[in-house]
Amino acid sequence: MIRDEDAQFHPPTTDDPLWAETNYFGLYAGQDTERPVNIGLYGLFRKPIGMVGSTVSINSRRVREPWAAEYWDAQNMPAPASLTDYELANGLRVVCSKPNQVWDVDYSDPAAGVEIHFRYTAIMPAYDINDPDQDPLAADRDMAKTWGHAYAGHFDQSGHYEGEVSVRGRTLPIDCVATMDHSWGVRAERQSSRLSWMHAHFGEDLVVHGLFDFDTANGPDGESPLRLTHGYLVEGGELHGLSGGHGVTRRRGLYPERIDLVLSAGDRTVAVSGEALTTFPWQSQPGVVGHNVLLRWEAEGRVGFGECMDFIGLGELGEVYSRP
Helix, strand or coil: CCCHHHHCCCCCCCCCCCEEEEEEEEEEECCCCCCCEEEEEEEEEEHHHCEEEEEEEEECCECCCHHHCCEEEEEEEECCCCCCEEECCCCEEEEEEECCCEEEEEEEEHHHCEEEEEEEEECCCCEECCCCCCCCCHHHCCCCCHHHHHCCEEEEEEEEEEEEEEECCEEEEEEEEEEEEEEEEECCCCCCCCEEEEEEECCCCEEEEEEEECCCCCCCCCCEEEEEEEEEEEECCEEEECCEEEEEEEEECCEEEEEEEEEEECCEEEEEEEEECCEEEEEEECCEEEEEEEEEEEECCEEEEEEEEEEEEHHHHHHHCCCC
16 A cells, blocks of 8 residues: 655665665646647656666657657756755655645756746546555565566656656647656666566546557567556546556557557456557666557547556666667
């Protein structure tokens, strides 16, 4: 169970210097235009060594280099004392006024003409992937995988983002349902396992979110079968842990182009399909690439939006692209 105090930094459970906590706010704007914008603000806090790595991305394009997006910034800085009220030297300010429910986030880079300002309000309780009372698949966590250690403490949560983004002379209102997360555990600099983290939002009354295992056996342009490891369905104001699910991701250069999922929560089964609108190589840390796309999703006659992050470590990426 996630408690109010989990909004704050946790005492490390090990003396490993790679102990880390993260906050990720993923959102989008302009979804009613021809050029929707995917936005990500992230902090990876390594309190044992007193540093935080923070990234900010704004992208409406299909890019393979982060600097080809409308905006990309990545900096390492001293870690703040608090995770519920902090301001970083890169221009990011975060205040959690109601633990695990309400965050106000502001980011400013005047030199680049970039401003991001929003309030995030949760539409559901924080979803603890390690709590069997909340997540039917919690007992299946694989600690042999590096992501298992990084997510030793972890919750996902969907909410309503409201605000405004300005970039390169374009200003858009932010009004969307999207998903954030918070993790704590030992996070290796180079990941040796893979993780697909994705969600589809059709409004506050229908959201699906899932974490999946996959492999790269079929190469950069091949299909990847997906195996659900954790996830939830929000429907009609009720939160349901996913009890099963599978799918297929069709790829181009390892980026998802189309994703088809069939997910179950008890007796309820929902099929969702998404088509990629953007591509972006998000490096949450130097040793891993999150093949990030914003998708336009369809389910049961409804249209929604949400992103997918397919994380693959640099060691595996080198092997994939070295195959004959």
